[in-house]
Amino acid sequence: MNVDRLAEFNRGSQNASAQNVEMRPLMAPPSDPQSTQGFLDQISQLQDAIKGINENVGRLRALQQNYLQAADESQQNRLRAQLNEFNDDTQNMIRAVKDRVKSIEPTQRHPDLGIRKNQFANVSKTFMDTIERYRGLEIEFQKQESQQMERQIKIANPNATADEIDRAVHEAQSGSRPVFAQQLLQQDKYQAQETLENVNQRHQEIQKLAQSINQLTELFQEMQMLLENQSHVLNTIEASSYDVVNEVEKGNAQIGQAVTYARATRRKKWIMFGIIAAIVIIIIIVLVVKLVPQNKSSS
Incomplete structure (x- = not known):
């Protein structure tokens, strides 16, 4: 027994x-x-x-x-x-x-x-x-x-x-x-x-x-x-888990998109910075070119 x-x-x-x-x-x-x-x-x-x-x-x-x-x-x-x-x-x-x-x-x-x-x-x-x-x-x-x-x-x-x-x-x-x-x-x-x-x-x-x-x-x-x-x-727990996973995946996708946008924005900023820098350099060159002949004429 x-x-x-x-x-x-x-x-x-x-x-x-x-x-x-x-x-x-x-x-x-x-x-x-x-x-x-x-x-x-x-x-x-x-x-x-x-x-x-x-x-x-x-x-x-x-x-x-x-x-x-x-x-x-x-x-x-x-x-x-x-x-x-x-x-x-x-x-x-x-x-x-x-x-x-x-x-x-x-x-x-x-x-x-x-x-x-x-x-x-x-x-x-x-x-x-x-x-x-x-x-x-x-x-x-x-x-x-x-x-x-x-x-x-x-x-x-x-x-x-x-x-x-x-x-x-x-x-x-x-x-x-x-x-x-x-x-x-x-x-x-x-x-x-x-x-x-x-x-x-x-x-x-x-x-x-x-x-x-x-x-x-x-x-x-x-x-x-x-x-x-x-x-x-x-089953309810699993369904909730699936919902959480889906939300996390959506969040990850949104984060990925945000990172892409951020990178594009930074790239645009650098392009704009390059353009502005080039304009500044051109202006400086133009001024230098104009000022140098005048200095020579005065002499």
Whole structure:
């Protein structure tokens, strides 16, 4: 079982919560949870936890089949206790993983947003697949439990109609009290108390399975909404990033144009300066030419 793994996983989560940081990976050197490597370490740890959930689901399948085939009451009780233990362990791990996945949602403040976005989407989808696999297992087990209950009712009361049996089974699946099932069985005064107890036990197990299925359905929908919201936020961020890039490109183009204009202006200034200088020089030459003959004539 994964009780130790779950305890270790939860201890890390509690420590991280107390420090207001995300949990560091187990058996790994400390790393900054805000860094890319710290984020990848957490993704790796979540993948290990999801793998542990899948292992539990595989064991649950085998235990369920053994339980349905068990004829001895003591063996059924032992297998039922193991099933309850594995279910509780698996559900606790699922809740812990859900909380951890939600705690590492990528945000715009992360410079490595692209890496985080892809890794977050991958681990979320893997987790959702695991939830759906577990939910499918519980649904199938509920059907098999209902079939067992139908057979027990038929044995206890051969006169029970199909509609009456269906009503008793639906009563169990909807989570209602087993009033109708008990009344149905008590129609036969020779009905054994043991069979009635077995039907009641089946009723409780089916009811518990129905609650588990509803919880898993809600959890799957919550994760789906989280992933959809995350995708929407990231798409908005990407669109904003594209707008920023476009504005920067436009700004760069405008700066380029300004530089070109500035260079042209400077070139024109130098041309004008050259023209003025040439005019000044010509004027000086003309004056010199006019003044020199006059000086010679005076002499």
